[in-house]
Each structure stands twice: as structure tokens, then as C-alpha cells.
Amino acid sequence: MKRLIPILKQDKVDTDLILLIRTILAASKEIAFRVSQGELAGILGSTLDENIQGEIQKKLDVVANQLLKDMLLDDDNVAAIASEEEPDVVPGHQHGKYIVAFDPLDGSSNIDVNGQIGTIFTIYPVRPDVPFNCERQFAQPGHQQVCAGYVLYGPSSLLVMSTGGPTRCYTLDLTHGGYLLTRSEMQIPTDSKEFAVNMANYRYWADPVRGYFNQLLSHPNFANSTLRWNAAMVGDIHRVLSRGGMFVYPEDSRVGNENGKIRLLYEANPLAMLVEGAGGIATASGQRILSIHPDSLHQRVPVAMGSASQVAVLNQYLHDRAFDESTTHSTN
Numbered sequence: 001m002k003r004l005i006p007i008l009k010q011d012k013v014d015t016d017l018i019l020l021i022r023t024i025l026a027a028s029k030e031i032a033f034r035v036s037q038g039e040l041a042g043i044l045g046s047t048l049d050e051n052i053q054g055e056i057q058k059k060l061d062v063v064a065n066q067l068l069k070d071m072l073l074d075d076d077n078v079a080a081i082a083s084e085e086e087p088d089v090v091p092g093h094q095h096g097k098y099i100v101a102f103d104p105l106d107g108s109s110n111i112d113v114n115g116q117i118g119t120i121f122t123i124y125p126v127r128p129d130v131p132f133n134c135e136r137q138f139a140q141p142g143h144q145q146v147c148a149g150y151v152l153y154g155p156s157s158l159l160v161m162s163t164g165g166p167t168r169c170y171t172l173d174l175t176h177g178g179y180l181l182t183r184s185e186m187q188i189p190t191d192s193k194e195f196a197v198n199m200a201n202y203r204y205w206a207d208p209v210r211g212y213f214n215q216l217l218s219h220p221n222f223a224n225s226t227l228r229w230n231a232a233m234v235g236d237i238h239r240v241l242s243r244g245g246m247f248v249y250p251e252d253s254r255v256g257n258e259n260g261k262i263r264l265l266y267e268a269n270p271l272a273m274l275v276e277g278a279g280g281i282a283t284a285s286g287q288r289i290l291s292i293h294p295d296s297l298h299q300r301v302p303v304a305m306g307s308a309s310q311v312a313v314l315n316q317y318l319h320d321r322a323f324d325e326s327t328t329h330s331t332n
């Protein structure tokens with residue numbers, strides 16, 4: 001089985017970037033160990049603190065965030081970091097070549113029930129035109145990412161990562177502690193019957209979104225459709241990368257959810273790079289996610305990503321409904 005570092009060298013990845021990836025993965029192994037220890041490691045349950053998202057932080061959110069922060073700030077290649085659990089940019093080294101953003105623990109609501117959880121990360125080159133430690137460093141569209149990945153802490157710990165080429169999957173080998181290549185090129189089937197959405201939010205959706213899911217649940221064209229929802233985007237996207245399907249988190253009428261729940265910088269962008277690298281598509285209201293120019297660290301985007309034709313059908317439906325509504329209004 002091939003090991004990670006020789007593969008990155010073969011892919012001609014910059015040496016400093018390889019060292020930085022190694023730093024992130026060292027933190028992920030420590031998190032994987034704590035996760036496997038569960039209550040024995042005292043990582044279950046909540047803190048009394050609220051993060052910038054207005055969510056009560058889980059103990060493991062805080063532990064994972066601190067582990068990644070400590071290790072990254074020790075790395076000279078890092079100019080600045082951003083995290084779901086940090087309100088602002090955390091400055092690193094003035095001459096660092098890269099900036100890193102991460103969701104230290106994705107699927108927080110699954111922690112106390114031993115469900116699937118993960119860590120999502122993304123790396124960009126530092127912008128030479130703005131100060132190394134300011135928020136504008138992170139105002140780069142997703143297609144500027146030089147590396148994106150997640151570690152899924154499940155029955156086995158898996159790393160899925162791209163440095164711009166294929167989306168590859170590695171398994172953490174507990175016998176020698178390294179990630180070994182287990183899937184050299186993940187390819188998403190173009191079509192699928194599986195979809196992932198939190199249907200309980202139906203009441204908050206706009207009519208066109210409701211209309212699409214009404215069709216999905218009743219129209220003969222969509223017979224045999226199957227719903228899967230892991231409550232951890234990293235787990236749902238891993239299933240999509242492994243056997244196809246579509247992940248959707250629409251905008252809705254709840255306060256704060258005007259753009260849905262998924263954060264652009266450290267959730268949507270890295271997962272979009274992996275999905276596109278595996279032949280799928282990743283959109284926000286029909287627009288390519290990787291072309292969006294971020295305007296704030298924790299901004300959210302409505303998401304539809306996965307099997308290309310499945311996502312295209314959804315976007316076409318929403319586009320047609322929006323068009324119908326606009327023509328109806330203009331003729332009234």
C-alpha cells in the first residue's frame with residue numbers, strides 16, 4: 001500500500017505544502033485517538049460557551065480546535081488561520097507561504113451519540129497584496145485552494161484529499177500510524193437515486209424548493225429515490241464521493257438561515273473541490289461554489305453538490321420556477 005508523502009512528491013506538490021499537510025494530519029491523528037477513547041478521554045458533552053455561530057460548543061469542538069491551532073501556529077509555513085470555532089483570524093508567521101482554514105469538528109450533534117464526525121481543512125497561498133494576518137487573506141475564491149480535505153472519524157479513520165489533481169482516499173493504519181492510499185481516484189457516478197437533505201426543515205423552505213422535493217417524493221420519474229441524512233456533512237459527502245448522490249442544504253426562512261447553514265470558507269469550498277475533483281458538481285443557487293468571492297469569514301451559502309446530472313436537474317427546476325414566478329409577477 002502506498003504511503004501519503006511519496007504520493008504527494010510524485011504529484012509534484014511543493015515541499016513546504018507537504019510539510020504543512022503533515023502538520024494537519026498529525027493533529028487529526030491525535031483527534032482520531034481522542035474520538036476513539038470517547039468518554040474515557042472526557043471528550044463527550046458540552047461546554048457552557050457559545051461560538052461565533054451562536055452554537056453551544058461541544059467539548060470536542062474546543063479540544064479539536066486547540067489541537068489544530070497549537071500545531072499550525074508552530075509551523076513556519078502558516079501565515080494565518082481561520083476556524084469555525086474562532087471569531088477572527090488568528091495570526092501566524094509573517095513570512096508564512098500559506099493560510100489555513102478548518103472546521104475542527106464537523107457533525108458536532110453526533111459526538112455524544114457515537115455518530116460519524118470529521119475534520120475539514122483547506123489551504124490557500126498567502127496573498128502578497130494584503131497584510132499576512134488580515135481577514136482579506138481569506139477573501140479568495142475556492143478555485144484558489146491548493147489543497148482541500150477531510151478526515152472522517154468512523155469505523156475506520158479516512159483521509160480524503162486533493163492537491164488539485166484527483167480526489168484520493170487514504171486509510172489511517174493503526175499498526176504503524178500512517179495514512180495509506182486505498183482509493184487513488186474517487187469518481188462520483190453521474191446519476192443516483194440517493195439524496196441527503198434535512199426534510200424536517202421543509203416548513204421553512206421557499207415554494208420552489210418545496211416544489212422540487214414534492215416532485216422527488218411523488219413523481220414517477222423519481223421512483224426508488226432514497227433519503228440518507230448523517231447530520232454530518234463530512235459523512236454525507238463521503239457517501240456521495242463513494243457511490244453518488246446529492247447533498248442539499250437550502251436557504252430557509254429561519255433567522256440566520258437566509259443562506260442556509262453551511263459555511264463557505266471551511267465547509268462548502270473544500271468539499272466542493274473534492275466533489276469537482278471526482279467528477280461531480282457543487283453549486284450555490286445554481287452558481288459554481290468555487291467561483292464565489294467570499295465576503296466574510298463565517299458566511300453561509302445554500303448548497304447542492306454531488307452527482308452532476310442529479311444536481312443539474314435540481315438547479316434547472318429552481319431556475320425554471322424562479323423564471324415562471326418573475327414572468328407571472330411582471331404580467332400582473
Ligand SMILES: O=P(O)(O)OC[C@H]1O[C@](O)(COP(=O)(O)O)[C@@H](O)[C@@H]1O
Binds near residue numbers: 105233
Ligand atoms: O442539524 P441539521 O439541520 O441536520 O444540520 C446538520 C448539518 O450541520 C452540520 O453539523 C454543521 O457543521 P458543524 O457540526 O461543524 O457545526 C453539518 O455537518 C451537517 O450537515
Ligand SMILES: [Mg+2]
Binds near residue numbers: 106107267
Ligand atoms: Mg461543520
Ligand SMILES: [Mg+2]
Binds near residue numbers: 104
Ligand atoms: Mg464544526
